[in-house]
Amino acid sequence: MVEVRNLSLEMKQKTLLDDLSFTLERGRIYALLGENGSGKTTLIRTLSSFYSEYKGSVMFDGKELRAAGRKERASFHAVLPQYLPQLRMHVSDFLSMYPEASRYLNALGLSELMKEKMNTLSGGERQMVFLSLVLAQDSILYSFDEPEASLDANYRNKMENVIKSLKEEGKTVLVSLHDISKAVEIADSFLVLQHGRLVFSGSCEDFLEKCIYKSLFGLERGDFRDCNGKFHIAFF
């Protein structure tokens, strides 16, 4: 369980996160929504010690993030960032630095990527290689920062399967998304940020029933069934 109490972050006299308090339970997927610049990436970074100058408290299973040692911090939070570094090396050499990761790449059905060079991979392939590294970290919380931005349908399915399987393993998953329909499809609960403040925290049902999508994003809801009879919710 992750407990965040009165979390604030200021940098260069600008408030990036403003008094956030929320709890993330085990075995649930949380969608992190908000416009560009609302603080989604900053929140994920703060929960991973990237920004250490925060005020308030961040507890992972009752242990304070700030007081934890290196190995403990690694067991708290694994992050797949939106922007990944370009590397000039073979995937096999890259993953040899983190031996557990190649097992996860095989589990994703992408062992053929081992022969490729990192800088010749497509954006989606590179994301999958880094995903295998993140999965090898074995943490309490897994955060994915706009994970589907550069993925085609095939890799999007793989990513969603990974997120669902982490939930089944009892992990906590935080996914930053722009696509509200996708958030409704995969998430159990929602956190909505606006200018660094938490303006909604609640279940997916609450988000829909209280028409939060309308009050916060100005969107209308449309329900439909696809040609296979599967029910979908769209926002426009």
Added chain:
Amino acid sequence: MDNPFGFKHMVALLVLVLCIVFFSSLLIGSTRLDIRNILVPGSVDSIIFLSIRLPRTVAAILAGIAFSLSGLLVQSASGNDLASPNIIGMNSGAGFAVLVFLAFFPHLFGLLPLVAFIGGIAAVSLVFLISSLVGRYDSSGSLILAGIAVNALFNAFISALSSLNPDVLSSYSAFSIGGFSSVQSSQLYVPGAVIIITASACFFMAEQMNILKLGDEIASSMGYCPRYIRIVLVALSALLASSAVTFSGLLGFVGLVTPHLASLLSGGESRKTMVMTIISGPLLVLLADLLSRTIIMPSELPAGVFMAIIGVPFFIFLLIRRARRW
């Protein structure tokens, strides 16, 4: 991995070549030495061997290790493959500090590595400060431009000092381009010990260098503090380069060329790249030194001339490749 031999075979091959070049460097020069005469105490060959060839060869090896490893560390810390101790002003900062110290405190010779370190770290701190004010530290443009500015400043100081006080530096041009023609064994004890200890300590940073490759967000989530890793890497880098500057002068480009060559041969993993760097750095410097004193025998050119002849085209190649990639 790009090379077909595998890492261990490549290491063995390079060590073999290094041994050949090492013995050639000991025996070849304006006077050809006979191994049997070297072993006779007091013979001319023995004196040349012990007082000229051996210190010179050891100096080239130490400088090769120091500058190339320093380049690898600073490239890893900045995430910028165009960085090197020469380009980001570390060498000229250390060189200036050495000259100032020699001008005013020539009797405190043993403190030279410390003074050089202070000069080197001051210069590189200035470069990182300017670079962070105009852009990110890993932005190639701002780091390199800040390095050029700081380099120009310290080189101007060096020129001014050598003009005002010609006794300080009998051969300013040789110092500024780097070389080993006047190296004495007494100059090598303290810097040599610092280089060997620091180079050994660098292997403990290999894991952290691997982590930095993942970017700061993933590195932080793995519990590491990228900022502290960078500070340690830059400090180690400055210690290596500045120690070497005290006896080799401002030998350029070896710190730029070798890490790329080593990375190409090792596949990019930091510990393997370090091993390759520590072998190929001395190899390149020994070769440059050997060429410098054999190509126009009995005269000689500074080793830095040949390092520049190898290094400059490589630097241009990197710039072109980088431009094409983006």
